[in-house]
Amino acid sequence: MAPRANWKGVLKIGEVACPVALYTAASTSDRIAFHTINRATGHRVHREFVDAETGKPVPREDQVKGYALAEGEHVVLDPDEIAAAIPDSDKMLAVEAFLPCGEIDDVYFDKPYYLAPSDRSGQEAFALIRDGMAAAGVAAIARTVLFRRMRTVLIRAHGPGLVATTLNFDYEVRSAEAAFRDIPALEIGGEMLDLARHIIETKIGKFDPAAFDDRYESALEELVRAKIEGREIAPRPAPRREKVVDLMQALRESARLGDKPPRGKTKAPSKRKAG
Template structure:
Protein backbone atom coordinates (compact mmCIF):
# COMPACT_ATOMS: atom_id res chain seq x y z
CA UNK A 1 0.00 0.00 0.00
CA UNK A 2 1.32 3.43 -0.96
CA UNK A 3 2.28 5.63 2.02
CA UNK A 4 -0.08 8.42 2.96
CA UNK A 5 1.19 11.96 2.60
CA UNK A 6 1.38 14.04 5.80
CA UNK A 7 1.21 17.30 3.86
CA UNK A 8 0.74 18.45 0.27
CA UNK A 9 1.71 21.81 -1.17
CA UNK A 10 4.21 23.51 -3.47
CA UNK A 11 8.00 23.66 -3.33
CA UNK A 12 8.98 27.08 -4.66
CA UNK A 13 12.46 28.31 -5.64
CA UNK A 14 12.37 31.78 -7.23
CA UNK A 15 9.99 31.36 -10.19
CA UNK A 16 10.25 27.56 -10.29
CA UNK A 17 7.59 25.66 -8.34
CA UNK A 18 6.18 22.15 -8.32
CA UNK A 19 3.50 20.32 -6.32
CA UNK A 20 5.07 18.08 -3.68
CA UNK A 21 4.02 15.68 -0.94
CA UNK A 22 5.64 15.18 2.45
CA UNK A 23 5.94 11.65 3.89
CA UNK A 24 7.11 10.48 7.32
CA UNK A 25 10.70 9.21 7.10
CA UNK A 26 11.06 7.89 10.66
CA UNK A 27 8.26 6.50 12.81
CA UNK A 28 7.87 4.77 16.17
CA UNK A 29 4.54 3.14 15.21
CA UNK A 30 6.17 -0.31 14.90
CA UNK A 31 7.36 -0.32 18.50
CA UNK A 32 5.57 -2.49 21.04
CA UNK A 33 3.02 -0.42 22.96
CA UNK A 34 1.06 -1.20 26.11
CA UNK A 35 -2.37 -0.33 27.49
CA UNK A 36 -2.96 0.43 31.15
CA UNK A 37 -5.12 -2.34 32.63
CA UNK A 38 -7.11 -2.66 35.85
CA UNK A 39 -5.36 -5.60 37.53
CA UNK A 40 -8.58 -6.62 39.35
CA UNK A 41 -10.99 -6.64 36.38
CA UNK A 42 -8.62 -6.97 33.41
CA UNK A 43 -10.34 -4.01 31.73
CA UNK A 44 -8.55 -1.07 30.14
CA UNK A 45 -8.23 2.09 32.22
CA UNK A 46 -9.39 5.37 30.67
CA UNK A 47 -7.73 8.70 31.36
CA UNK A 48 -9.93 11.44 32.77
CA UNK A 49 -9.24 15.12 33.50
CA UNK A 50 -10.34 16.25 36.95
CA UNK A 51 -10.43 19.62 38.69
CA UNK A 52 -7.31 19.96 40.84
CA UNK A 53 -9.30 21.49 43.71
CA UNK A 54 -12.69 19.75 43.66
CA UNK A 55 -11.49 16.42 42.22
CA UNK A 56 -14.56 16.32 39.97
CA UNK A 57 -14.31 15.29 36.28
CA UNK A 58 -14.22 18.20 33.79
CA UNK A 59 -16.27 17.72 30.55
CA UNK A 60 -14.36 18.16 27.29
CA UNK A 61 -16.36 21.29 26.37
CA UNK A 62 -15.19 22.98 29.60
CA UNK A 63 -11.50 22.23 29.03
CA UNK A 64 -9.64 25.30 27.73
CA UNK A 65 -5.99 26.28 27.42
CA UNK A 66 -4.45 28.50 30.08
CA UNK A 67 -1.09 30.22 30.50
CA UNK A 68 0.24 30.55 34.05
CA UNK A 69 1.18 34.18 34.76
CA UNK A 70 1.99 33.57 38.43
CA UNK A 71 1.57 30.58 40.79
CA UNK A 72 -2.10 29.57 40.61
CA UNK A 73 -3.02 32.44 38.26
CA UNK A 74 -3.81 31.81 34.59
CA UNK A 75 -5.05 33.68 31.57
CA UNK A 76 -7.56 31.59 29.64
CA UNK A 77 -7.31 31.21 25.86
CA UNK A 78 -10.39 30.03 23.99
CA UNK A 79 -10.08 27.63 21.02
CA UNK A 80 -11.16 30.48 18.72
CA UNK A 81 -8.39 32.77 20.04
CA UNK A 82 -5.76 30.06 19.62
CA UNK A 83 -6.96 29.26 16.07
CA UNK A 84 -6.87 32.97 15.12
CA UNK A 85 -3.27 33.30 16.36
CA UNK A 86 -1.97 30.39 14.27
CA UNK A 87 -0.53 31.55 10.92
CA UNK A 88 -2.53 30.65 7.82
CA UNK A 89 -1.07 27.91 5.66
CA UNK A 90 -0.63 28.90 2.03
CA UNK A 91 0.70 25.39 1.28
CA UNK A 92 3.92 26.86 -0.14
CA UNK A 93 7.37 25.68 0.98
CA UNK A 94 9.29 28.76 -0.10
CA UNK A 95 13.09 28.47 -0.34
CA UNK A 96 14.82 31.48 1.19
CA UNK A 97 18.50 30.58 0.83
CA UNK A 98 21.05 27.91 -0.12
CA UNK A 99 24.00 26.81 2.00
CA UNK A 100 26.64 24.03 2.12
CA UNK A 101 25.15 20.70 3.24
CA UNK A 102 27.24 20.59 6.42
CA UNK A 103 26.52 24.18 7.44
CA UNK A 104 23.68 23.40 9.89
CA UNK A 105 24.70 21.87 13.23
CA UNK A 106 22.97 18.50 13.78
CA UNK A 107 21.67 19.72 17.15
CA UNK A 108 19.13 21.81 15.22
CA UNK A 109 17.73 18.76 13.37
CA UNK A 110 14.20 17.89 14.47
CA UNK A 111 12.37 15.35 12.27
CA UNK A 112 13.10 14.05 8.74
CA UNK A 113 10.48 13.70 5.98
CA UNK A 114 10.66 12.41 2.44
CA UNK A 115 9.72 15.01 -0.14
CA UNK A 116 8.44 13.74 -3.52
CA UNK A 117 6.43 15.12 -6.47
CA UNK A 118 2.70 14.78 -5.85
CA UNK A 119 1.70 14.26 -9.49
CA UNK A 120 3.17 13.14 -12.81
CA UNK A 121 3.58 16.52 -14.58
CA UNK A 122 5.53 17.86 -11.57
CA UNK A 123 8.37 15.37 -11.98
CA UNK A 124 10.43 17.42 -14.43
CA UNK A 125 10.52 20.51 -12.20
CA UNK A 126 11.15 18.30 -9.16
CA UNK A 127 14.10 16.52 -10.81
CA UNK A 128 15.52 19.88 -11.88
CA UNK A 129 15.48 21.10 -8.26
CA UNK A 130 16.91 17.82 -6.94
CA UNK A 131 19.75 17.71 -9.46
CA UNK A 132 20.54 21.39 -8.90
CA UNK A 133 20.95 20.75 -5.15
CA UNK A 134 22.93 17.52 -5.65
CA UNK A 135 25.36 18.86 -8.24
CA UNK A 136 25.92 22.12 -6.37
CA UNK A 137 26.37 20.15 -3.10
CA UNK A 138 24.09 22.54 -1.26
CA UNK A 139 20.94 22.37 0.84
CA UNK A 140 17.97 24.71 0.71
CA UNK A 141 16.46 26.53 3.68
CA UNK A 142 12.70 26.96 3.34
CA UNK A 143 9.82 28.12 5.52
CA UNK A 144 6.24 26.94 5.57
CA UNK A 145 3.33 26.21 7.90
CA UNK A 146 3.38 22.53 8.86
CA UNK A 147 0.87 21.02 11.24
CA UNK A 148 -0.41 24.47 12.31
CA UNK A 149 3.08 25.85 13.10
CA UNK A 150 5.50 27.95 11.10
CA UNK A 151 8.52 25.75 10.55
CA UNK A 152 12.01 26.13 9.09
CA UNK A 153 12.95 23.21 6.85
CA UNK A 154 16.33 22.02 5.53
CA UNK A 155 15.95 20.38 2.09
CA UNK A 156 18.66 18.07 0.70
CA UNK A 157 18.95 15.74 -2.29
CA UNK A 158 18.48 12.10 -1.26
CA UNK A 159 18.53 9.32 -3.85
CA UNK A 160 15.74 9.92 -6.35
CA UNK A 161 14.01 12.40 -4.06
CA UNK A 162 14.57 14.99 -1.36
CA UNK A 163 14.81 14.91 2.42
CA UNK A 164 13.06 17.76 4.23
CA UNK A 165 14.20 18.02 7.85
CA UNK A 166 12.32 20.33 10.19
CA UNK A 167 14.71 22.41 12.30
CA UNK A 168 14.54 23.37 15.95
CA UNK A 169 14.31 27.08 16.61
CA UNK A 170 17.24 28.78 18.29
CA UNK A 171 15.34 29.23 21.57
CA UNK A 172 14.65 25.46 21.67
CA UNK A 173 18.35 24.48 21.55
CA UNK A 174 20.13 24.65 24.88
CA UNK A 175 23.62 26.12 25.08
CA UNK A 176 26.34 23.47 24.91
CA UNK A 177 28.37 25.44 27.47
CA UNK A 178 25.80 24.55 30.16
CA UNK A 179 26.54 20.84 29.69
CA UNK A 180 30.29 21.16 29.14
CA UNK A 181 31.25 23.84 31.69
CA UNK A 182 32.51 21.25 34.23
CA UNK A 183 35.02 19.80 31.72
CA UNK A 184 38.39 21.28 32.60
CA UNK A 185 41.26 21.87 30.17
CA UNK A 186 43.52 18.80 30.27
CA UNK A 187 46.95 18.24 28.74
CA UNK A 188 47.08 14.83 27.06
CA UNK A 189 50.25 12.75 26.87
CA UNK A 190 51.34 12.39 23.18
CA UNK A 191 51.79 8.62 23.66
CA UNK A 192 48.16 8.36 24.79
CA UNK A 193 47.02 10.22 21.68
CA UNK A 194 49.06 7.89 19.46
CA UNK A 195 47.50 4.85 21.12
CA UNK A 196 44.01 6.36 20.82
CA UNK A 197 44.58 7.05 17.10
CA UNK A 198 45.76 3.46 16.61
CA UNK A 199 42.63 2.06 18.27
CA UNK A 200 40.38 4.36 16.22
CA UNK A 201 42.15 3.32 13.01
CA UNK A 202 41.69 -0.41 13.74
CA UNK A 203 38.00 0.10 14.54
CA UNK A 204 37.16 2.14 11.43
CA UNK A 205 34.04 0.91 9.59
CA UNK A 206 30.91 2.10 7.81
CA UNK A 207 27.43 2.87 9.09
CA UNK A 208 24.90 0.09 8.52
CA UNK A 209 21.63 0.86 10.37
CA UNK A 210 20.46 -2.75 9.93
CA UNK A 211 23.37 -3.97 12.08
CA UNK A 212 22.12 -2.12 15.17
CA UNK A 213 19.34 -4.02 16.91
CA UNK A 214 16.87 -2.56 19.41
CA UNK A 215 17.64 -4.81 22.38
CA UNK A 216 14.87 -3.30 24.51
CA UNK A 217 12.24 -3.95 21.81
CA UNK A 218 13.56 -7.49 21.23
CA UNK A 219 13.44 -8.25 24.96
CA UNK A 220 9.84 -6.98 25.18
CA UNK A 221 8.82 -9.07 22.14
CA UNK A 222 10.38 -12.19 23.73
CA UNK A 223 8.60 -11.47 27.01
CA UNK A 224 5.19 -10.98 25.32
CA UNK A 225 5.65 -14.18 23.30
CA UNK A 226 6.64 -16.17 26.38
CA UNK A 227 3.67 -14.88 28.40
CA UNK A 228 1.29 -15.63 25.49
CA UNK A 229 2.60 -19.23 25.32
CA UNK A 230 2.48 -19.64 29.10
CA UNK A 231 6.25 -19.91 29.42
CA UNK A 232 8.46 -18.28 32.01
CA UNK A 233 11.35 -16.23 30.73
CA UNK A 234 14.60 -16.20 32.68
CA UNK A 235 15.62 -12.78 33.99
CA UNK A 236 18.59 -11.28 32.20
CA UNK A 237 21.82 -11.17 34.22
CA UNK A 238 22.69 -7.81 35.73
CA UNK A 239 25.16 -5.75 33.77
CA UNK A 240 28.73 -5.93 35.03
CA UNK A 241 30.08 -2.82 36.66
CA UNK A 242 33.07 -1.42 34.84
CA UNK A 243 36.20 -1.15 36.98
CA UNK A 244 38.04 2.15 37.17
CA UNK A 245 41.37 1.48 35.46
CA UNK A 246 44.47 3.40 34.54
CA UNK A 247 43.73 5.11 31.20
CA UNK A 248 47.21 4.62 29.74
CA UNK A 249 47.27 0.94 30.71
CA UNK A 250 43.79 0.41 29.25
CA UNK A 251 44.83 2.00 25.95
CA UNK A 252 47.97 -0.15 25.77
CA UNK A 253 46.01 -3.35 26.47
CA UNK A 254 43.43 -2.44 23.84
CA UNK A 255 46.15 -1.71 21.28
CA UNK A 256 47.84 -5.06 22.05
CA UNK A 257 44.58 -6.93 21.54
CA UNK A 258 43.95 -5.21 18.20
CA UNK A 259 47.50 -5.92 17.00
CA UNK A 260 47.14 -9.59 17.98
CA UNK A 261 43.88 -9.89 16.05
CA UNK A 262 45.42 -8.24 13.00
CA UNK A 263 48.44 -10.58 13.13
CA UNK A 264 46.17 -13.62 13.44
CA UNK A 265 44.26 -12.58 10.33
CA UNK A 266 47.46 -12.05 8.33
CA UNK A 267 48.75 -15.52 9.36
CA UNK A 268 45.73 -17.32 7.92
CA UNK A 269 46.65 -19.36 4.79
CA UNK A 270 45.26 -17.87 1.61
CA UNK A 271 43.30 -20.03 -0.79
CA UNK A 272 45.02 -20.76 -4.05
CA UNK A 273 43.20 -19.61 -7.16
CA UNK A 274 41.92 -22.24 -9.56
Protein backbone atom coordinates (compact mmCIF):
# COMPACT_ATOMS: atom_id res chain seq x y z
CA MET A 1 0.00 0.00 0.00
CA ALA A 2 1.45 3.34 -1.08
CA PRO A 3 2.05 5.87 1.71
CA ARG A 4 -0.33 8.78 2.01
CA ALA A 5 1.06 12.12 0.87
CA ASN A 6 1.15 14.94 3.42
CA TRP A 7 1.10 17.60 0.73
CA LYS A 8 0.88 17.83 -3.05
CA GLY A 9 1.99 20.67 -5.24
CA VAL A 10 4.42 21.70 -7.98
CA LEU A 11 8.22 21.89 -7.76
CA LYS A 12 9.38 24.73 -10.02
CA ILE A 13 12.88 25.80 -11.05
CA GLY A 14 12.78 28.59 -13.56
CA GLU A 15 10.51 27.33 -16.33
CA VAL A 16 10.96 23.64 -15.40
CA ALA A 17 8.11 22.33 -13.26
CA CYS A 18 6.79 18.97 -12.15
CA PRO A 19 3.98 17.80 -9.83
CA VAL A 20 5.35 16.46 -6.54
CA ALA A 21 4.17 14.99 -3.26
CA LEU A 22 5.63 15.20 0.25
CA TYR A 23 5.77 12.10 2.44
CA THR A 24 6.71 11.88 6.10
CA ALA A 25 10.33 10.73 6.46
CA ALA A 26 10.44 10.39 10.26
CA SER A 27 7.51 9.27 12.40
CA THR A 28 6.84 8.34 16.03
CA SER A 29 3.76 6.24 15.18
CA ASP A 30 5.61 2.97 15.86
CA ARG A 31 6.45 3.92 19.42
CA ILE A 32 4.51 2.39 22.28
CA ALA A 33 1.50 4.56 23.09
CA PHE A 34 -0.24 4.65 26.47
CA HIS A 35 -3.72 5.71 27.56
CA THR A 36 -4.29 7.55 30.82
CA ILE A 37 -6.36 5.36 33.14
CA ASN A 38 -8.30 6.00 36.34
CA ARG A 39 -6.50 3.67 38.76
CA ALA A 40 -9.65 3.28 40.89
CA THR A 41 -12.04 2.28 38.08
CA GLY A 42 -9.76 1.13 35.26
CA HIS A 43 -11.58 3.51 32.91
CA ARG A 44 -9.87 5.82 30.45
CA VAL A 45 -9.81 9.50 31.32
CA HIS A 46 -10.07 12.36 28.85
CA ARG A 47 -8.91 15.92 28.83
CA GLU A 48 -11.16 18.94 28.67
CA PHE A 49 -10.64 22.68 28.79
CA VAL A 50 -12.12 24.43 31.81
CA ASP A 51 -12.50 28.10 32.69
CA ALA A 52 -9.64 29.06 34.98
CA GLU A 53 -11.93 31.18 37.17
CA THR A 54 -15.26 29.33 37.20
CA GLY A 55 -13.89 25.81 36.80
CA LYS A 56 -16.65 25.00 34.28
CA PRO A 57 -15.94 23.13 31.01
CA VAL A 58 -15.68 25.31 27.90
CA PRO A 59 -17.26 23.85 24.70
CA ARG A 60 -15.01 23.71 21.65
CA GLU A 61 -17.08 26.33 19.79
CA ASP A 62 -16.42 28.83 22.60
CA GLN A 63 -12.66 28.32 22.62
CA VAL A 64 -10.70 31.11 20.90
CA LYS A 65 -7.06 32.17 20.82
CA GLY A 66 -5.87 35.02 23.04
CA TYR A 67 -2.65 37.06 23.08
CA ALA A 68 -1.72 38.12 26.62
CA LEU A 69 -1.29 41.86 27.13
CA ALA A 70 -1.18 41.77 30.93
CA GLU A 71 -2.35 39.51 33.74
CA GLY A 72 -5.95 38.58 32.92
CA GLU A 73 -6.04 40.82 29.82
CA HIS A 74 -5.96 39.37 26.29
CA VAL A 75 -6.50 40.32 22.69
CA VAL A 76 -9.01 37.74 21.43
CA LEU A 77 -8.57 36.28 17.93
CA ASP A 78 -11.38 34.33 16.28
CA PRO A 79 -10.53 31.31 14.09
CA ASP A 80 -11.81 33.14 10.99
CA GLU A 81 -9.53 36.10 11.70
CA ILE A 82 -6.50 33.83 12.05
CA ALA A 83 -7.39 31.93 8.88
CA ALA A 84 -7.72 35.21 6.95
CA ALA A 85 -4.28 36.36 8.10
CA ILE A 86 -2.47 33.18 6.99
CA PRO A 87 -0.98 33.37 3.46
CA ASP A 88 -2.90 31.40 0.87
CA SER A 89 -1.23 28.25 -0.36
CA ASP A 90 -0.61 28.35 -4.08
CA LYS A 91 0.81 24.77 -3.92
CA MET A 92 3.97 26.04 -5.60
CA LEU A 93 7.36 24.95 -4.26
CA ALA A 94 9.41 27.55 -6.11
CA VAL A 95 13.20 27.26 -5.88
CA GLU A 96 14.78 30.61 -5.07
CA ALA A 97 18.48 29.67 -4.97
CA PHE A 98 21.02 26.85 -4.99
CA LEU A 99 23.83 26.51 -2.46
CA PRO A 100 26.44 23.92 -1.43
CA CYS A 101 24.90 21.00 0.47
CA GLY A 102 26.85 21.76 3.65
CA GLU A 103 26.14 25.48 3.63
CA ILE A 104 23.31 25.49 6.21
CA ASP A 105 24.01 24.93 9.91
CA ASP A 106 22.22 21.80 11.17
CA VAL A 107 20.60 23.74 14.01
CA TYR A 108 18.23 25.21 11.42
CA PHE A 109 16.97 21.76 10.36
CA ASP A 110 13.39 21.05 11.42
CA LYS A 111 11.60 18.03 9.88
CA PRO A 112 12.56 15.85 6.91
CA TYR A 113 10.15 14.75 4.18
CA TYR A 114 10.56 12.62 1.09
CA LEU A 115 9.75 14.45 -2.12
CA ALA A 116 8.64 12.35 -5.10
CA PRO A 117 6.82 12.92 -8.40
CA SER A 118 3.07 12.65 -7.97
CA ASP A 119 2.25 12.21 -11.63
CA ARG A 120 3.89 10.26 -14.47
CA SER A 121 3.80 13.34 -16.64
CA GLY A 122 6.40 14.99 -14.40
CA GLN A 123 8.83 12.11 -13.93
CA GLU A 124 11.28 13.26 -16.60
CA ALA A 125 11.41 16.83 -15.23
CA PHE A 126 11.78 15.45 -11.71
CA ALA A 127 14.71 13.25 -12.78
CA LEU A 128 16.33 16.22 -14.52
CA ILE A 129 16.12 18.34 -11.35
CA ARG A 130 17.35 15.50 -9.13
CA ASP A 131 20.30 14.50 -11.32
CA GLY A 132 21.28 18.09 -12.02
CA MET A 133 21.45 18.90 -8.29
CA ALA A 134 23.35 15.68 -7.53
CA ALA A 135 25.89 16.34 -10.29
CA ALA A 136 26.47 19.90 -9.11
CA GLY A 137 26.59 18.89 -5.42
CA VAL A 138 24.06 21.54 -4.46
CA ALA A 139 20.85 21.86 -2.48
CA ALA A 140 17.90 24.07 -3.34
CA ILE A 141 16.15 26.63 -1.15
CA ALA A 142 12.44 27.03 -1.73
CA ARG A 143 9.47 28.55 0.07
CA THR A 144 5.83 27.62 0.17
CA VAL A 145 2.87 27.34 2.54
CA LEU A 146 2.93 23.98 4.31
CA PHE A 147 0.34 23.01 6.90
CA ARG A 148 -0.99 26.59 7.12
CA ARG A 149 2.47 28.11 7.69
CA MET A 150 4.93 29.77 5.35
CA ARG A 151 7.97 27.49 5.42
CA THR A 152 11.49 27.61 4.03
CA VAL A 153 12.52 24.21 2.65
CA LEU A 154 15.95 22.77 1.87
CA ILE A 155 15.77 20.25 -1.01
CA ARG A 156 18.55 17.70 -1.63
CA ALA A 157 19.00 14.74 -3.96
CA HIS A 158 18.46 11.44 -2.16
CA GLY A 159 18.76 8.19 -4.12
CA PRO A 160 16.01 8.06 -6.73
CA GLY A 161 14.14 10.93 -5.09
CA LEU A 162 14.60 14.13 -3.12
CA VAL A 163 14.55 14.99 0.57
CA ALA A 164 12.85 18.23 1.58
CA THR A 165 13.75 19.45 5.06
CA THR A 166 11.77 22.28 6.58
CA LEU A 167 14.00 24.89 8.20
CA ASN A 168 13.59 26.83 11.41
CA PHE A 169 13.41 30.58 11.00
CA ASP A 170 16.23 32.68 12.38
CA TYR A 171 14.11 33.95 15.28
CA GLU A 172 13.36 30.33 16.28
CA VAL A 173 17.01 29.33 16.66
CA ARG A 174 18.51 30.45 19.95
CA SER A 175 21.99 31.90 20.02
CA ALA A 176 24.71 29.56 21.25
CA GLU A 177 26.40 32.45 23.05
CA ALA A 178 24.36 32.08 26.25
CA ALA A 179 24.86 28.31 26.38
CA PHE A 180 28.62 28.57 25.80
CA ARG A 181 29.26 31.74 27.82
CA ASP A 182 30.73 29.98 30.88
CA ILE A 183 33.04 27.62 28.98
CA PRO A 184 36.60 28.66 29.88
CA ALA A 185 39.09 29.39 27.10
CA LEU A 186 41.42 26.42 27.53
CA GLU A 187 44.04 25.36 25.00
CA ILE A 188 44.83 21.65 24.88
CA GLY A 189 48.09 20.48 23.34
CA GLY A 190 51.07 18.20 23.67
CA GLU A 191 50.65 14.60 24.78
CA MET A 192 47.09 15.17 25.94
CA LEU A 193 45.92 16.22 22.47
CA ASP A 194 47.93 13.44 20.81
CA LEU A 195 46.25 10.85 23.05
CA ALA A 196 42.81 12.30 22.30
CA ARG A 197 43.49 12.07 18.55
CA HIS A 198 44.69 8.48 18.94
CA ILE A 199 41.55 7.47 20.85
CA ILE A 200 39.37 9.06 18.17
CA GLU A 201 41.25 7.28 15.38
CA THR A 202 40.75 3.88 17.05
CA LYS A 203 36.98 4.47 17.12
CA ILE A 204 36.48 5.82 13.59
CA GLY A 205 33.48 4.09 12.00
CA LYS A 206 30.50 4.58 9.70
CA PHE A 207 26.99 5.61 10.62
CA ASP A 208 24.58 2.66 10.51
CA PRO A 209 21.15 3.64 11.91
CA ALA A 210 20.16 -0.03 12.20
CA ALA A 211 22.98 -0.55 14.70
CA PHE A 212 21.40 1.78 17.26
CA ASP A 213 18.60 0.33 19.34
CA ASP A 214 16.06 2.44 21.24
CA ARG A 215 16.77 1.04 24.70
CA TYR A 216 13.98 3.06 26.29
CA GLU A 217 11.41 1.68 23.84
CA SER A 218 12.80 -1.86 24.26
CA ALA A 219 12.52 -1.55 28.04
CA LEU A 220 8.90 -0.42 27.74
CA GLU A 221 8.08 -3.33 25.43
CA GLU A 222 9.63 -5.78 27.91
CA LEU A 223 7.74 -4.19 30.79
CA VAL A 224 4.41 -4.43 28.95
CA ARG A 225 5.13 -8.04 27.94
CA ALA A 226 6.01 -8.94 31.54
CA LYS A 227 2.81 -7.37 32.86
CA ILE A 228 0.73 -9.30 30.31
CA GLU A 229 2.46 -12.58 31.24
CA GLY A 230 2.30 -11.90 34.98
CA ARG A 231 6.07 -11.76 35.41
CA GLU A 232 8.00 -9.44 37.67
CA ILE A 233 10.90 -7.40 36.41
CA ALA A 234 13.73 -6.77 38.82
CA PRO A 235 14.75 -3.12 38.96
CA ARG A 236 17.93 -2.36 37.08
CA PRO A 237 20.95 -1.54 39.24
CA ALA A 238 21.92 2.12 39.24
CA PRO A 239 24.89 2.79 36.94
CA ARG A 240 28.16 3.33 38.75
CA ARG A 241 29.40 6.86 38.39
CA GLU A 242 33.16 7.11 38.30
CA LYS A 243 34.87 10.36 39.08
CA VAL A 244 37.81 11.20 36.86
CA VAL A 245 40.63 12.33 39.12
CA ASP A 246 43.51 12.47 36.63
CA LEU A 247 42.51 13.36 33.08
CA MET A 248 45.91 12.44 31.62
CA GLN A 249 45.82 9.01 33.28
CA ALA A 250 42.29 8.46 32.00
CA LEU A 251 43.40 9.33 28.46
CA ARG A 252 46.37 6.95 28.67
CA GLU A 253 44.13 4.14 29.91
CA SER A 254 41.57 4.80 27.16
CA ALA A 255 44.32 4.75 24.53
CA ARG A 256 45.67 1.48 25.92
CA LEU A 257 42.23 -0.14 25.79
CA GLY A 258 41.69 1.19 22.27
CA ASP A 259 44.81 -0.59 21.05
CA LYS A 260 43.47 -3.99 22.11
CA PRO A 261 41.95 -6.06 19.28
CA PRO A 262 38.16 -6.48 19.67
CA ARG A 263 36.98 -9.85 20.94
CA GLY A 264 34.07 -9.89 18.55
CA LYS A 265 31.92 -7.29 16.99
CA THR A 266 28.32 -7.19 18.11
CA LYS A 267 25.56 -5.33 16.43
CA ALA A 268 22.49 -4.09 18.24
CA PRO A 269 19.36 -5.66 16.77
CA SER A 270 16.98 -3.51 14.83
CA LYS A 271 13.40 -3.91 15.93
CA ARG A 272 11.83 -2.42 12.86
CA LYS A 273 12.90 -1.85 9.33
CA ALA A 274 11.41 0.93 7.24
CA GLY A 275 9.37 -0.39 4.41
